[in-house]
Amino acid sequence: MSVAAGIVAGMVLMNLLFPPRCPGCGTWGARVCARCLALFGLPKRVPGAGPPVFALAAYAGAARELVLAFKERGRRELAAVFGALVAAAVPHLPGVGPDPWLVPAPSRASAARARGGSHVMRMARASGFSVAPALAFARGVRDSVSLDAASRRANLAGRVRLVPDRLPPPGTPVVLLDDVVTTGSTARACVSVLKAAGFGVPAVLTLTTARRTHPHG
Numbered sequence: 001m002s003v004a005a006g007i008v009a010g011m012v013l014m015n016l017l018f019p020p021r022c023p024g025c026g027t028w029g030a031r032v033c034a035r036c037l038a039l040f041g042l043p044k045r046v047p048g049a050g051p052p053v054f055a056l057a058a059y060a061g062a063a064r065e066l067v068l069a070f071k072e073r074g075r076r077e078l079a080a081v082f083g084a085l086v087a088a089a090v091p092h093l094p095g096v097g098p099d100p101w102l103v104p105a106p107s108r109a110s111a112a113r114a115r116g117g118s119h120v121m122r123m124a125r126a127s128g129f130s131v132a133p134a135l136a137f138a139r140g141v142r143d144s145v146s147l148d149a150a151s152r153r154a155n156l157a158g159r160v161r162l163v164p165d166r167l168p169p170p171g172t173p174v175v176l177l178d179d180v181v182t183t184g185s186t187a188r189a190c191v192s193v194l195k196a197a198g199f200g201v202p203a204v205l206t207l208t209t210a211r212r213t214h215p216h217g
């Protein structure tokens with residue numbers, strides 16, 4: 001076997017042992033394939049009361065898989081992908097000036113520790129915008145995945161708090177950033193805390209929405 005043939009054989013073997021796969025759909029050969037990336041579009045208004053929420057994709061299929069890979073399966077390299085999507089989306093948010101600060105929605109402290117830091121924070125940093133981790137959950141907030149809307153509100157009431165030494169500069173317009181919005185309870189609680197502290201929050205930006213969209217939403 002020639003040296004070149006040996007190198008090629010080695011590369012083939014490496015790809016067989018550690019094949020690159022898209023974390024969204026499992027397609028071989030790309031980190032995030034073009035088809036999965038194309039699921040995330042420009043920000044669309046999520047219907048419903050409360051603060052204006054804008055999402056880039058539905059929380060379903062490969063888009064959901066990508067978010068879960070980033071959030072739960074340690075695929076930290078996705079921060080760059082999601083950061084780029086956020087950077088492209090922010091200029092399209094109505095009422096948001098050219099230089100807003102991003103405030104990541106809080107993670108439960110235990111969840112963030114298990115993930116080695118807040119994934120929303122990482123994606124915010126990767127976007128290139130200024131970031132202020134100004135919100136945290138108080139103790140006693142349960143993971144909201146299994147709760148219905150009323151229970152979520154009760155779970156969150158008064159449980160989002162300001163982190164006083166991590167605020168954006170006074171008067172800065174702020175975009176609240178999250179990975180998925182379901183009932184919107186978290187977004188509502190976060191925005192009311194920011195507004196009470198004197199910040200304008202023209203928009204909430206989330207990667208995905210699990211909220212059902214119907215005419216009376």
Ligand SMILES: [Zn+2]
Binds near residue numbers: 026032037
């Ligand atoms: Zn894919």
